Amino acid sequence: MTEDPVIHVIHPTTHDLGGFKVHRTLPSRPRTMVGPFIFFDQMGPAHLAVGEGIDVRPHPHINLATVTYLFDGAIDHRDSLGTVARIDPGAVNLMTAGHGIVHSERSPADQRAQGPALSGIQTWIALPERFEEMDPAFEHVGADDLPIVTGAGVSARVIMGSLWGTPAPTTTYAGTIYADIELDAGGVVPIDADADERAVYVAMGDATLDGMTLEPQTLYVLRPGAAMTLRSERGGRVMLCGGEAFATPRHVWWNFVSSSRDRINQAKEDWKADRFPKVPGDDQEFIPVPEVPKTVSYP
Incomplete structure (x- = not known):
């Protein structure tokens, strides 16, 4: 008897942020992490009105790395570095x-002038304990510098880690695989079994996994060690994420991730007391610590 290729199905929590929706699948009650991935959001797709745009005010993070990847639109990033x-x-x-x-x-201003598009994925990577308190850093890798692996009816951009033997230049702190797989109508691609933990997510279009229909905006955690085949009948865009399994749990509260709950509580107090650094050129606004955050780990 063939084992089910999927061990967890994580349906999204959807937030309407006014003009666009965000679908969140990690962290969730069924699962907090897949490899180092501890947060998984799909933004949009949406097209905002002329003159409007997204304005995510300055806010803090600790003990994690954010990974932003867009399908459409543009975002201006500023940070305290x-x-x-x-x-x-x-x-x-x-x-x-x-x-x-x-x-x-x-x-960006030029996007607002024409009515900005917004479509993409933002994830957070938990840092291994030896890197949790490292100095902050920022890295931008352009589209032309991320490798694309092609096959019959398939084009996959390797965002982090290595896919089918092709590595991305993006920094990793733990074993990581992250790829954007575009399937034409009738496209077929193998999903390797190398990573400790893996998941697939249909961002657009349709896809099946070993004959199992995958719902859009849903995260499917795959059975470890099992090779399987991804197909699309009409064309689809599928994100593959995962990597090294963490030996110790991570806690999430609002924008903070850590192996220590005490560290998260300290970060809350530091933000309330204005002890975090400012963002040059964008220091007049901030997001306060919420009473009840939308992002938490379970239990």
Whole structure:
């Protein structure tokens, strides 16, 4: 008897942020992490009105790295290191919080003038304990610098780690695989069994896994050690994520991730007391610590 290729199905929690929706599958009650991935959000797709845009005010992070990847639109990133960087589709922004960083994300002025598109994935990577309190860092890798692996009816951009033997230049802190797989109508691609933990997510279109229909905006955690085949009948876009299994648990509260709950409580107090660094050029606003955050780990 063939074993089910999927061990967890994680349906999204959807938040309407006014003009666009965010679908969140990690962290969740069924599962907090897949490899180092501890947060998985799909933004949009949406097209905002002329003159509007996203304005994510300055907010803090600790003990994690954010990974921003767009399908459409653009975002201006600023952080407390003094970084100013625009991300466009196909590129990746990797911001490593380490012992603490603050950043903002806003629609560029030229995008607002035409009514900005917004479509993409933002994930967080938990840092191994030896890197949790490292110095903050920022890395932008352009679309032309991320390798694309092609096959019959398939084009896959390797965002982090290595896919089918082709590595991305993006920094990793633990074993990581992250790829954007575009399938034409009738496209077929193998999903290797190398990583400790893996998941697939249909961002657009349709796909099946070993004959099992995959619902959009749903995270499917795959059985370890099992090779399987991804197909699309009409065309689809599938994210593959995963990597090294962590031996120790991670806790999530609001924008903070850590192996220590005490460290998260300290970060809360530091943000309330204005002890985090400022974002140059964007220091007049901030997001306060919420009474009840939307992002938490379970239990």
